[in-house]
Structures are given as C-alpha cells and as structure tokens.
Amino acid sequence: MTDSPLRAPAVDPQTLARLAGGLAHELKNPLSTINLHLALLEEDWQEEDGVKPRRTVKTVRILKEEVQRLNGILEDFLRFARTDRLELQATTLQEQVEQVVLFAAPEAERLGIRIQTYLDLEMPPLQLDVGRFRQALLNLIINARQAMEGRGHGTITIMTQRQGDQALVEVLDDGPGMTADTLQQCLQVYYTTKKEGSGLGLATVRRIVEAHEGHLEVESSPGNGTRMRLFFPLKTTELADG
Ligand SMILES: Nc1ncnc2c1ncn2[C@@H]1O[C@H](COP(=O)(O)OP(=O)(O)O)[C@@H](O)[C@H]1O
Ligand SMILES: [Mg+2]
Structure with missing residues (x-):
C-alpha cells in the first residue's frame, strides 16, 4: 500500500x-x-x-x-x-550548590525555612552545564519551600556524595510529602497540585539531569517529607583527565 x-x-x-x-x-x-x-x-x-x-x-x-x-x-x-546543546564546563558540585544556596537562602529564611548543606569536599570535578544545573537545583528548592511555607518552619537539606562513578545531589525536605497519586504523576509535564503551579518544574529537572546522562529519583510519602536524588556521571571528566 x-x-x-x-x-x-x-x-x-x-x-x-x-x-x-x-x-x-x-x-x-x-x-x-x-x-x-x-x-x-x-x-x-x-x-x-x-x-x-x-x-x-x-x-x-x-x-x-x-x-x-x-x-x-x-x-x-x-x-x-530548550533544545540547544549543553554548555559543559568542569566544575564541582560543592561550588554550584553553594552558589544556589546563597541565592535561595534569604527568601527561605524569610519564611522560617533553613537550608543546610552536607557537601562532599573530596568529590572530583564533573562536566556540568552550570546554568541548567542551577536551574534544576533551584526548582527543587522552590518546591521544597512551597511545600513548607505557611507553616513557618522547616528544613531543606542538600547533600552531595560520591557513589562509585556517579555524583549524587540530594535535596531533602521535612514537608508534608506527596500522596501515592501525586508521586506517580509528579514528573509529568503540566502536572501540578498548586493553584498557580506551572507543572513544569520537575519535568524540567528531569530533562536537565537526563541531558547530562544522569537520572532523577523521587521518594516521598505523606508525613515523611520528600527526597529528590539527582545522579550525574563522573566519567566524562575522568576520561578527559586521561
Ligand atoms: N518537595 C515537595 N513536597 C511535596 N510535594 C511536592 C514537592 N515537589 C513537588 N511536589 C509535587 O509535585 C507537583 C509537581 O511539581 P512541579 O513539576 O515542580 O510543578 P509545580 O511546582 O508548578 O506544581 C507539585 O504540584 C507538588 O504536588
Ligand atoms: Mg515546582
């Protein structure tokens, strides 16, 4: 035919x-x-x-x-x-996380939310598109903040850690967490439970992480807060280093 x-x-x-x-x-x-x-x-x-x-x-x-x-x-x-290519540069997660926290902390503090960091100082540098990485981390911090604001207190914990040939960035909050239904759909484009939400925050985070050949894991349940884990490959820099 x-x-x-x-x-x-x-x-x-x-x-x-x-x-x-x-x-x-x-x-x-x-x-x-x-x-x-x-x-x-x-x-x-x-x-x-x-x-x-x-x-x-x-x-x-x-x-x-x-x-x-x-x-x-x-x-x-x-x-x-965005479909343009990543602009990769060698940098450390430590430096990038510190920059984003510096930027995000004042607004969080105003709402009674503390941002604490546990950064692995031994982590080798990796190849990141700095602008997009910061965007991803900021999206996660904003979500955590929005989940806790109005309550007047809360803690966002950001941790970096080497896990074999991967670099892990973890963003943890002690907010209300997600229902099983929300957890299942939260990465979908335009899924939101907020009145003024775009529903693009987590989908964007996922795209950014996957563009770096990494992956995103979400863990959340009602009453137990939310844990977002971003994995990035460390291999690129190490290969480049010979
Ligand atoms: N830290 C968090 N705590 C509780 N729920 C969250 C958290 N992060 C995301 N969510 C849920 O996932 C949904 C999708 O998030 P996102 O893609 O960033 O879109 P938006 O923030 O615009 O709603 C949110 O509406 C919310 O229900
Ligand atoms: Mg969001």
Missing part, C-alpha cells in the same frame, strides 16, 4: 519542540509591547480624578497581571523546551 497523499507528514518530536519553542519565543515580543503600553495607559489614567479613571486603572492593572502571567507561562515553557 502506498502512502495516502492526504495523510499529513509525521513531524518528529525534535522539530515539534523547536516549532513550539519558536512560537513561545515569538509571543514574548508582542507581550512585552502590550505590557509597556499598559504601563503608559496606567500612568495616564492615574493622574485623573474620578470614578471612571479609578476603574480604568484597576482594569489596566488586571490586564498587566494577566500579561505577566502569560509571560511566566512562556518562560517556564521555554526553560522546559
């Missing part, structure tokens, strides 16, 4: 991802123009007294918030859908 000319040609996933990424990127420009003009509109109407101007300002603010929300959705999507 020959192919029917009516059947649409298959688009491979790579092409589709590039297409979607391109679309998301294109949408960001007009959105930023809309945002700018809404800001100008707000400024104009703010100077006026009266019921109508006040109502207009309120409407414009709602529009601005929605534009920002759209922008956030696109950015989350672009972070997930």
Whole structure:
C-alpha cells in the first residue's frame, strides 16, 4: 500500500519542540509591547480624578497581571523546551550548590525555612552545564519551600556524595510529602497540585539531569517529607583527565 497523499507528514518530536519553542519565543515580543503600553495607559489614567479613571486603572492593572502571567507561562515553557546543546564546563558540585544556596537562602529564611548543606569536599570535578544545573537545583528548592511555607518552619537539606562513578545531589525536605497519586504523576509535564503551579518544574529537572546522562529519583510519602536524588556521571571528566 502506498502512502495516502492526504495523510499529513509525521513531524518528529525534535522539530515539534523547536516549532513550539519558536512560537513561545515569538509571543514574548508582542507581550512585552502590550505590557509597556499598559504601563503608559496606567500612568495616564492615574493622574485623573474620578470614578471612571479609578476603574480604568484597576482594569489596566488586571490586564498587566494577566500579561505577566502569560509571560511566566512562556518562560517556564521555554526553560522546559530548550533544545540547544549543553554548555559543559568542569566544575564541582560543592561550588554550584553553594552558589544556589546563597541565592535561595534569604527568601527561605524569610519564611522560617533553613537550608543546610552536607557537601562532599573530596568529590572530583564533573562536566556540568552550570546554568541548567542551577536551574534544576533551584526548582527543587522552590518546591521544597512551597511545600513548607505557611507553616513557618522547616528544613531543606542538600547533600552531595560520591557513589562509585556517579555524583549524587540530594535535596531533602521535612514537608508534608506527596500522596501515592501525586508521586506517580509528579514528573509529568503540566502536572501540578498548586493553584498557580506551572507543572513544569520537575519535568524540567528531569530533562536537565537526563541531558547530562544522569537520572532523577523521587521518594516521598505523606508525613515523611520528600527526597529528590539527582545522579550525574563522573566519567566524562575522568576520561578527559586521561
Ligand atoms: N518537595 C515537595 N513536597 C511535596 N510535594 C511536592 C514537592 N515537589 C513537588 N511536589 C509535587 O509535585 C507537583 C509537581 O511539581 P512541579 O513539576 O515542580 O510543578 P509545580 O511546582 O508548578 O506544581 C507539585 O504540584 C507538588 O504536588
Ligand atoms: Mg515546582
């Protein structure tokens, strides 16, 4: 049987991802123009007294918030859908974890959440795309923080450890943990239990780790907190070192 000319040609996933990424990127420009003009509109109407101007300002603010929300959705999507190559460099997990913690600690502390680290100082350097690794770790810290915020206390523990030819980064929290149902679905794209969640955080972490030829393991149960384990191969650097 020959192919029917009516059947649409298959688009491979790579092409589709590039297409979607391109679309998301294109949408960001007009959105930023809309945002700018809404800001100008707000400024104009703010100077006026009266019921109508006040109502207009309120409407414009709602529009601005929605534009920002759209922008956030696109950015989350672009972070997930990135198809460009990793920019690998030799670095230590210790250094990268310290940088991310430095960045994330103030906001956590504000919510009564402590971030403690146990870093293996003997770990050899490895090849990482530093930007993406930090993104992954930050996503995990944000999830842990969100799981515990509102409670006013909590601890996030970040540990690094060599395990044979793999480097392990573990992010542990003593939050509420996940139900069996959530655990099963949490890595899926757009799965979220949060009102304003993107559902792309863990899927992005997984993509980043797997792009490094590593893997991600999740352990969680209600009342027992959550343990995220990122494994990265150490081999690349050691081979390169001869
Ligand atoms: N540390 C954690 N503690 C409890 N639940 C978590 C944790 N991390 C992730 N989850 C669950 O996994 C879901 C998916 O997480 P994620 O992919 O980051 O999307 P989002 O954070 O936008 O919801 C969350 O909505 C939450 O239910
Ligand atoms: Mg998240």
